[in-house]
Amino acid sequence: MADDGIELNFAVPSAGAIRQVAPKKGGRWTDRVKAKREVRDTFRSLKSAGNTSATTSAPVPSAAPAPVFTPVSAPVVPKARPAPFAAPAPAPVSRPPPPRPTYVAPPPRPTSSNAIAGPSRPAPTPRNVSTPATSSKPRQSVDHAPRQSLPRQEVGFSAAEAAKPKAPGIISSLFTSDPLPAAPKATAPTAPVGAPSNAPLGDTSTFEGLGLDKMLIRHMANKMHVDKPTAIQRSCLPFMLSSPLDPDATIDEGTPLRDVLLQAQTGSGKTLAYLLPIVQTLLPLSRLSYIDRSIGTLAIILAPTRELAQQISKVVEQLCSMSFAQEDEDDRPFTRWLVSGLLTGGSTRTHEKARLRKGVPILVSTPGRLLDHLQNTASFQCAKTMFLVLDEADRLMDLGFEETIQGIIRALEGRRRNEINVEKEMDEEGGGAMRWGFWGRGRMNVLCSATVDAKVEKLSGAALKDPVLFRAEKEQVPDVKGKEKKKDEAVVAAMEEAQAVVIPQAAEDKFTPPSQLSQKYIVTPTKLRLVALVALLRSLVAAAAKQGPTARGTKVIVFLSSTDSVDFHWKLLGGVKMGDEPNEPEPDEEEEGAESADEIGEDGVPIKKKMAKKPKSKSAETDLISLTSSLFPKTTLHRLHGSLPLRTRLASLNAFASASAQPSILFATSVASRGLDLPLVRAVVQYDLPTEGGANEYVHRVGRTARAGKGGEAWAFVGPSETEWVPWVEGKMGAAEGKGGVRLGQVGVEDVLRKGFGGKGYEFEGRATDVQLSFERWVLEGDQNAALARKAFSSFIRAYSTHPIEEKKYFHIKTIHLGHLAKSFALREAPGALSVVTKAPKERVTSSATNNKKRKRIAAGSDGEDDEGEEEVTKGGKEATARNETERRMYEAVRKQGRMVRSGGKMGAFAGNNNKPAAANGAGSEFHVFNTGELEKMVAGKRK
Numbered sequence: 001m002a003d004d005g006i007e008l009n010f011a012v013p014s015a016g017a018i019r020q021v022a023p024k025k026g027g028r029w030t031d032r033v034k035a036k037r038e039v040r041d042t043f044r045s046l047k048s049a050g051n052t053s054a055t056t057s058a059p060v061p062s063a064a065p066a067p068v069f070t071p072v073s074a075p076v077v078p079k080a081r082p083a084p085f086a087a088p089a090p091a092p093v094s095r096p097p098p099p100r101p102t103y104v105a106p107p108p109r110p111t112s113s114n115a116i117a118g119p120s121r122p123a124p125t126p127r128n129v130s131t132p133a134t135s136s137k138p139r140q141s142v143d144h145a146p147r148q149s150l151p152r153q154e155v156g157f158s159a160a161e162a163a164k165p166k167a168p169g170i171i172s173s174l175f176t177s178d179p180l181p182a183a184p185k186a187t188a189p190t191a192p193v194g195a196p197s198n199a200p201l202g203d204t205s206t207f208e209g210l211g212l213d214k215m216l217i218r219h220m221a222n223k224m225h226v227d228k229p230t231a232i233q234r235s236c237l238p239f240m241l242s243s244p245l246d247p248d249a250t251i252d253e254g255t256p257l258r259d260v261l262l263q264a265q266t267g268s269g270k271t272l273a274y275l276l277p278i279v280q281t282l283l284p285l286s287r288l289s290y291i292d293r294s295i296g297t298l299a300i301i302l303a304p305t306r307e308l309a310q311q312i313s314k315v316v317e318q319l320c321s322m323s324f325a326q327e328d329e330d331d332r333p334f335t336r337w338l339v340s341g342l343l344t345g346g347s348t349r350t351h352e353k354a355r356l357r358k359g360v361p362i363l364v365s366t367p368g369r370l371l372d373h374l375q376n377t378a379s380f381q382c383a384k385t386m387f388l389v390l391d392e393a394d395r396l397m398d399l400g401f402e403e404t405i406q407g408i409i410r411a412l413e414g415r416r417r418n419e420i421n422v423e424k425e426m427d428e429e430g431g432g433a434m435r436w437g438f439w440g441r442g443r444m445n446v447l448c449s450a451t452v453d454a455k456v457e458k459l460s461g462a463a464l465k466d467p468v469l470f471r472a473e474k475e476q477v478p479d480v481k482g483k484e485k486k487k488d489e490a491v492v493a494a495m496e497e498a499q500a501v502v503i504p505q506a507a508e509d510k511f512t513p514p515s516q517l518s519q520k521y522i523v524t525p526t527k528l529r530l531v532a533l534v535a536l537l538r539s540l541v542a543a544a545a546k547q548g549p550t551a552r553g554t555k556v557i558v559f560l561s562s563t564d565s566v567d568f569h570w571k572l573l574g575g576v577k578m579g580d581e582p583n584e585p586e587p588d589e590e591e592e593g594a595e596s597a598d599e600i601g602e603d604g605v606p607i608k609k610k611m612a613k614k615p616k617s618k619s620a621e622t623d624l625i626s627l628t629s630s631l632f633p634k635t636t637l638h639r640l641h642g643s644l645p646l647r648t649r650l651a652s653l654n655a656f657a658s659a660s661a662q663p664s665i666l667f668a669t670s671v672a673s674r675g676l677d678l679p680l681v682r683a684v685v686q687y688d689l690p691t692e693g694g695a696n697e698y699v700h701r702v703g704r705t706a707r708a709g710k711g712g713e714a715w716a717f718v719g720p721s722e723t724e725w726v727p728w729v730e731g732k733m734g735a736a737e738g739k740g741g742v743r744l745g746q747v748g749v750e751d752v753l754r755k756g757f758g759g760k761g762y763e764f765e766g767r768a769t770d771v772q773l774s775f776e777r778w779v780l781e782g783d784q785n786a787a788l789a790r791k792a793f794s795s796f797i798r799a800y801s802t803h804p805i806e807e808k809k810y811f812h813i814k815t816i817h818l819g820h821l822a823k824s825f826a827l828r829e830a831p832g833a834l835s836v837v838t839k840a841p842k843e844r845v846t847s848s849a850t851n852n853k854k855r856k857r858i859a860a861g862s863d864g865e866d867d868e869g870e871e872e873v874t875k876g877g878k879e880a881t882a883r884n885e886t887e888r889r890m891y892e893a894v895r896k897q898g899r900m901v902r903s904g905g906k907m908g909a910f911a912g913n914n915n916k917p918a919a920a921n922g923a924g925s926e927f928h929v930f931n932t933g934e935l936e937k938m939v940a941g942k943r944k
């Protein structure tokens, strides 16, 4: 494919003085480039002498004598770096674009000469041949100048800039004359969205009507702007608020205490749905003079990740800070002992122990850390725990916390039994009756999840007693197992009111995103991915700027498949310079003006400071929390993944979530897909589609926007070979043929580029090329940058290969053009071999199940270890570079295959061989890539 040069078509007089120069074939590429330059120079001199005229604006009449078209292909070495783009001046997407220029086909060149040729690059495809004089159609004018020169006022050429030495061998080629994948007319570019499905209810439901305390209602309305319940809140509150745990209630001894399972869409208010009953139940205790923090922990909320635990803890704090101004007749004063505490392994154990000794009535924790304290902290008073909430239950199961949770439940029950015995003894002696009346009724376990799948059902079977399932849906769910519903008189009224059922999830129930979410996808040729991402982000950010200076900053989350990829894209976009400035130097000095996570408050809130210039250590680099980019004016860039130190993770998240007026973009792995509630997130971009978790993960990710009834956009980058994934994911979300349901609307990649880079006609192509060149220059300018790009590339391939077997038909690594993929990592060609990036110090970590789970949790940003613990796991082991679970599993699959081959073992076919089950030889397993270690061969450029 001869797509790596500037294309200029010239019309010349039939008796012109120009000889047709055949492009040089064969030989070294430098010779060919030289030859092309000579041709170009010849044209230029002729042009300036008036011997020929460029047809950049005038169409050539079809009746004109047959012109001689001479293709000129030269490596595009940019004349100068374009200046930072102004906010894009989008060309209206709806208007049909001007006709595409017609190109002349140069003779095919040998593949080896191709600057971006990857090992599996297909044979060059001749360009569309224009139909010169014989054509019946008038020939289009060729307006392809932008590749050479962008308008000066926009790109800021300067003489000095033009004279700068250019990085050697930077060659970029993004566009050919082949049309870009366009959105079919039938698909509306913006899929219609429905009425908000997770918004506060607009009907007559009120918190008061559901039985909520007036003080809480007032506080929520005044301080949290929450005044109407959402569907899930309306569903569960009557039942949960009238539970036998209410200390003020006179409960019949025989009234059973039933556990609760909450299921509702993302962003539908599940957190308040379980927190309000907890706070309201404990509130009356604040009037009992003999109760203070020394009572210990009364409610525990478990969350799978530290970020989520911190977020829940903040909501508890908000609720507990309510004003105690009383309106009722009961004038017993409230004491403010109801406080929350956070255990995530972020602070030292000693510090956490001290806080537990003091007493933490409402405790939010990650599971590993809680079990650790249950086992090792004698002063941890938790025998009277009345609530245990397992938030994001499906994620807790995904991360392998089942055993830990069972350990926690056993420990809590053991302590409760002991405490009851002690209290009973005291009671017999006449001193304890008042003290154990309320908590002795039992503990309500609450399991909370947006999806109820087999894993959640398993956990609910193990952790919940006689559970009641509350869902936000209005209609009753059929009893799939045909079991008779239990007719418990005490709860039946509340259940009817709440439309609650006690059956597991029906198979046909789909996990759907909020209906007001607008979901779109872009079919993007692999080599255009990076520039298309930039274009999309630019238009999202520009849309925010249009809202005016008073509007609070728009936030965009970009999901990537690996930590390496997050680091690479964050540093690339933050490091590349588009104007006169040189790219960021190799980082031996700290970037001035970059924000650091050095000083973080106890709750993880960063105490912001600008870093002075100082020698940059590795830790200083991982401490950076935000960068800026000339590609996105006034926008801060953040990153989040499980391999960052905890303080950096929390600081990055807080900085991203802060209500600053500036837009911000977060590059994240799936660690950000669950539970995070960032109200200003306007768009979610899935640059890499989920490799694990399938359609559910897709829905969780898009659920970071369009929360609590607000609008939002979800964008998915889909490769040309992955388009069948779209109907598949739609089907998983309930779209049935001809019946509507959840649909994704396609937007043409050209529209995205045009909108993001602006300009007239095909100018966007030139601008995109300039951006790509700047990226490639950034990669070439430093070893560290190049290493980052290579690692990100390899991690992408590893992650891509771990798509579950069910999805392999949409995501097979064989279908990806590695040379083009390299381009999307600003590399000129695919890195040599996977072994380069998997090279690591001597193996120190075994691949035992325990360590696998541990790594999975660490990759997910969960707990169980303090920061030192993380280091220990991530730096040891041959899988050291495989820093997320997907990468690690891929690595293991590849290594397994490698072992088989080295020991002469015969690899089975894709679905296993005849003698052994597929799983036995790695074939046909979820992580099977190719037989006979083909992945390595392919990456090394040896694919047949």
Ligand SMILES: Nc1ncnc2c1ncn2[C@@H]1O[C@H](COP(=O)(O)OP(=O)(O)OP(=O)(O)O)[C@@H](O)[C@H]1O
Pocket: 200, 225, 226, 227, 228, 229, 230, 233, 264, 265, 266, 267, 268, 269, 270, 271, 272, 449, 450, 674, 675, 676, 677, 679, 703, 707, 708
């Ligand atoms: N009744 C309400 N009225 C208005 N806003 C609400 C209400 N209840 C909750 N919210 C807000 O809705 C947002 C989403 O709530 P929450 O984080 O609890 O959602 P969720 O159901 O847990 O979502 P996910 O499944 O993604 O974790 C929060 O910002 C919360 O403050």
